[in-house]
Amino acid sequence: xxxxxxxxxxxxxxxxxxxxxxxxxxxxxxxxxxxxxxxxxxxxxxxxxxxxxxxxxxxxxxxxxxxxxxxxxxxxxxxxxxxxxxxxxxxxxxxxxxxxxxxxxxxxxxxxxxxxxxxxxxxxxxxxxxxxxxxxxxxxxxxxxxxxxxxxxxxxxxxxxxxxxxxxxxxxxxxxxxxxxxxxxxxxxxxxxx
Amino acid sequence: xxxxxxxxxxxxxxxxxxxxxxxxxxxxxxxxxxxxxxxxxxxxxxxxxxxxxxxxxxxxxxxxxxxxxxxxxxxxxxxxxxxxxxxxxxxxxxxxxxxxxxxxxxxxxxxxxxxxxxxxxxxxxxxxxxx
Numbered sequence: 001x002x003x004x005x006x007x008x009x010x011x012x013x014x015x016x017x018x019x020x021x022x023x024x025x026x027x028x029x030x031x032x033x034x035x036x037x038x039x040x041x042x043x044x045x046x047x048x049x050x051x052x053x054x055x056x057x058x059x060x061x062x063x064x065x066x067x068x069x070x071x072x073x074x075x076x077x078x079x080x081x082x083x084x085x086x087x088x089x090x091x092x093x094x095x096x097x098x099x100x101x102x103x104x105x106x107x108x109x110x111x112x113x114x115x116x117x118x119x120x121x122x123x124x125x126x127x128x129x130x131x132x133x134x135x136x137x138x139x140x141x142x143x144x145x146x147x148x149x150x151x152x153x154x155x156x157x158x159x160x161x162x163x164x165x166x167x168x169x170x171x172x173x174x175x176x177x178x179x180x181x182x183x184x185x186x187x188x189x190x191x192x193x194x
Numbered sequence: 195x196x197x198x199x200x201x202x203x204x205x206x207x208x209x210x211x212x213x214x215x216x217x218x219x220x221x222x223x224x225x226x227x228x229x230x231x232x233x234x235x236x237x238x239x240x241x242x243x244x245x246x247x248x249x250x251x252x253x254x255x256x257x258x259x260x261x262x263x264x265x266x267x268x269x270x271x272x273x274x275x276x277x278x279x280x281x282x283x284x285x286x287x288x289x290x291x292x293x294x295x296x297x298x299x300x301x302x303x304x305x306x307x308x309x310x311x312x313x314x315x316x317x318x319x320x321x322x323x324x325x
Contacts, residue, residue, distance in 0.1 A: 086216070090231050092262055094214035129224060131217070134231045141224055150225055150301040163301035174302055 061104070063111050073114055073127050077107045080130040083138070095132035098155060105179040106138040106153035109160060113186055121191040147193040151186075153179060162186065166193040198285040205271030209237035209281060209293055210249040211311070212263040223266055223311055225304035234294040237268065239283060242291035252289045267312040268295075276306045 059065055063074040083095070084103050090096040098106070114125040128140040128149075138153040142164075149164035158178045165172035173189045203209070217227035228235055238249035246265040253263075270281045279297040286292045297303070 089214060089216065089262070092214055092259060093212050093227070093230070093235070094216050094262070095226070096231070129219065131224065131226050133226060134229050139226055141226075143224075148305055150305055152301060161301055163305060165305075172302075174300075 061111075062108065062115075069118055069124055070111075070114055073111075073125055076127040076130060077111065080107065080138075083130070083132045086132065090134045090136075094134065096134055096136040098132050098136050098138050098153075102136065102138060102153060102155050105158065106140075109153065109179045110140055110151075112182060113190075116182060117187050117190055117194075120187065121194075123191055123194040125190065125194070149190075164189055164193075168193065196285040196287055196290075198290045200283045200285065203239055203241075203270050203281050203283050203293065205269075205274060207270050208240045208267045209270060209273075209295075210240065210243070210246050210253075210265050210267055211235065211237045212250055212253045213266055215262055215264060218264055221264070222313060223264075223308060225301070225308045227266075228295070228304050228307040228311075229299050233299050234296055235299075237281070237293050237295060238289070239291040239293045240267075243289075249291070252291065268307065268310060269312075272310040273307070276303055279303060 061077075063070070063077050067074065081103065084097050084100050086095060086097045088096050110125075110128075117123050117125050126142060126144065128142045128151075131139045131141065133139055133152065136155040140149075140151040140153075142149045146168050147164060147166035149162065151160065151162040153160055158180060159176065160179055160181075160183075161174075161176045163172065163174040169192060171192075173185060175183065175185055177183045177186075211228065213223045213227045217224050230236070236253060238253055243249045243252060246267070250263050250265050251260050253260075273279055273281050273295060276297075279295060281293055282296055283293045295307075299307075
């Protein structure tokens with residue numbers, strides 16, 4: 001009698017699901033975007049696969065984790081990396097490129113708030129216009145039919161300042177925070193207007 | 195030292211602001227366009243420079259790069275209605291119309307300036323534009 005075929009399944013790091021299918025003599029894993037990869041069964045550890053260069057290593061930035069609801073925002077953030085390489089045009093009414101640290105901190109701040117907004121309020125943050133300021137900081141700008149929001153990531157002292165207003169509730173929010181914080185006022189403002 | 199004296203700019207007059215094309219992605223200025231590293235964005239007073247295209251040239255420190263800019267107009271009275279903002283005539287050696295918008299540029303101020311800007315008068319030129 002043929003033994004029942006077995007499939008082992010294991011989720012690692014919330015991103016990758018591993019399968020070992022006895023009948024095929026292969027291991028298979030898929031990431032959250034449903035791309036599948038097959039491997040010989042002699043190495044089943046995710047870390048083995050990373051070491052062999054088969055599986056991607058853990059993403060460097062949180063927005064590199066695939067999340068279909070925030071995919072558009074993630075794409076915009078990834079594209080904004082060019083800002084650190086633009087020429088300094090601060091003498092020409094233009095931008096000064098932020099350093100990489102400012103870019104990282106700013107994007108992490110934006111992403112952190114987008115994730116919490118999705119988790120707590122099930123609201124999807126729309127992609128902003130991402131720009132470099134003449135002082136070497138960054139800005140996120142939303143100019144939408146119902147609301148406006150402008151967030152500045154300053155290049156010094158981890159300062160973040162923002163102002164937003166909206167037509168529907170006729171209210172506004174203006175505050176100062178730091179890049180490492182989770183600003184619940186900002187989240188609740190977006191919850192209201194989105 | 196400027197050879198021209200400073201004057202008071204009447205509220206009904208307009209000033210022109212050179213907009214770096216990086217700050218007008220769709221031909222419309224974003225709030226960054228009114229920010230400046232010294233919180234004193236330069237503008238051109240219409241009285242001494244009525245042609246916005248001329249202003250575009252005058253305000254470029256390097257004349258070779260003036261095609262980097264578009265120009266939009268701001269009503270002086272509307273700018274002054276924003277708290278802590280003042281439009282001051284500050285002629286330079288070569289430019290009698292040179293003025294500044296003095297005051298801290300918070301996000302609220304930048305959005306307001308963006309709102310009252312009359313949109314680009316001279317379209318933001320493309321990279322291929324031949325002047």
